[in-house]
Amino acid sequence: MIVSLDIQQTCTNILPEVSAALVSNAPDLTVDSIMALNQWCTGLSTYQISQTEGAVLKNALSVLSAVIGWNQDQAIMIIQKLLLSGVYQIYDVKRLQDLGSLIIGVSSSVITSIPNNFVLGAVQSPSFLANVKTAPVIIQQTIVSQMDKQKFLKTFIRGLRKSGISEMKIINMMSMVKESSKSLRFKRATECTVGQIMQVQIYSDSFPFNYDVTQFNVCLSVQTLKFNLEAITDKVYDRDFQRIILNKLNQAYPDGIPDEVLQVLGSSSRAAMPDDVKKWSVTKIDTLSSLMNSRNGDWDHQMVQLIISKYLSVSGNFLGTNELNSIRGSNLCALNASVLNNITAASVEQAAALSLNAVQRRRGFCSVSLRMHSVQ
Known part of the structure; x- marks a missing residue:
């Protein structure tokens, strides 16, 4: 199948869903084709991204990081390909800022592994802050938890106001700071330190908000998940948490997840x-x-x-x-x-x-x- 590299021009005057159909049928991605697609890269599927070499994504990062409208699954796949292939490492402030709109795909565990001074330097960029604003709450909270309260108030909040983010959003961010000292103590924990997840916790109004990604993983047993799956999937909407659910279900059903389980996965699917x-x-x-x-x-x-x-x-x-x-x-x-x-x-x-x-x-x-x- 021949697909013109001039897709951006081709797709300009047709319906967005038609453009998505065209892009979804594009051949193997190259740096040139990504540059031609530009903002239409949002029509790429996670499968297409998963089949693209990490080096190609790295060389096209200047385009990919400027794309507006990534969904989280697309951004996660790009970040995973970059980091797991070893072609991209976050070793300074610029490397973190260069991720641009893809920041929404960086997992909280990766953020906690980044030196605090890198995060502090990155949040002084208005464009970086604007991209963080579109990220899931758990990513925002993890970024906040990487800084101490005084530095946060002097840099992050000041930057948020300059970038035009609403006062209510800033208030919510400041609330995260109060909680960050609690969560920071167990960010890198390998043991359950906040209490095993049992039925009583699952049906609590505070679940799963009193668990970070690490604690959700180590405190939720496969057995508890199997017996309370529907109640858990009804409450969990964060992609990192949902990925943990799927990983544990794969452990519980090594021969394949059966129908009755798939029927209650909800958005975790x-x-x-x-x-x-x-x-x-x-x-x-x-x-x-x-x-x-x-x-x-x-x-x-x-x-x-x-x-x-x-x-x-x-x-x-x-x-x-x-x-x-x-x-x-x-x-x-x-x-x-x-x-x-x-x-x-x-x-x-x-x-x-x-x-x-x-x-x-x-x-x-x-x-x-x-x-x-x-x-x-």
């Missing part, structure tokens, strides 16, 4: 990587429906394809009316040509997810997706 999904047991339509529920967040198209392929790999399973209604929305446009060709006209006609209005709204998106599939 969106912390999964392709290798996780490949081991899932998606055999029931209730599981498919739960995983495709848009209230739990969006999926990359490659992840949709993986999940649906797991469902279709089960003897007797096919995409009928009920399945189409479960997949619904733009997820339907992730289906490849071979899958689409096996859907009967009757199933399409009876599917509520493919009502006339819905089809009209997504006609451009789906037609582009289908054309791209047809030429691969």
Whole structure:
């Protein structure tokens, strides 16, 4: 498939979802193609990013760090590729600031490993502060905890005011400072120091806010998670915490996470990587429906394809009316040509997810997706 490097110009005057479809079908990424995509890099899937060499991402960092609109999963994947491949290390203030908008993908454990003076120097940059403002609360809190109170008040708060952040946001930040001295004592702990997570803690109003990432990991046993999974996933929305949940479930079910567990994962399912999904047991339509529920967040198209392929790999399973209604929305446009060709006209006609209005709204998106599939 030939995709023009001039994607930015090509995608300027079409719907954002169509642009995303075009980008999602781009070939292997190079520095030149990333530079051509520029702000349209937000259309890249985590799967595409995961297949890109760390050196390519490093050489294109000046573009990637300036992209506005990354979701956290994309940023996490880029940061992981950079750090784990060894091509990028945060050894000074500039290296931290150079991450730009990707700061939202830096885990709290990585931040705590960065020398305090680097963090203190970085927060004096208005642009760095603006990017921190878009990061999850746990990242903001970890950054705050890396500084003592006096230095925080003199630099971080002053910088926040200069960058135009609201007073309420600053008040919340200052509240974090009061708590940072507590959390800092166990940031690098390998033992549970704040109390094992049991049923009584899970149903407490303060759960999981009284645990940082490290303590959540060491204080939550696999057994407790298995017996209280739905209650925990109903309360946990932080991606680092959700990743811990998935890691522990992989320990609990080494042969693959079964249907009944997948059905109660909720938004924690969106912390999964392709290798996780490949081991899932998606055999029931209730599981498919739960995983495709848009209230739990969006999926990359490659992840949709993986999940649906797991469902279709089960003897007797096919995409009928009920399945189409479960997949619904733009997820339907992730289906490849071979899958689409096996859907009967009757199933399409009876599917509520493919009502006339819905089809009209997504006609451009789906037609582009289908054309791209047809030429691969």
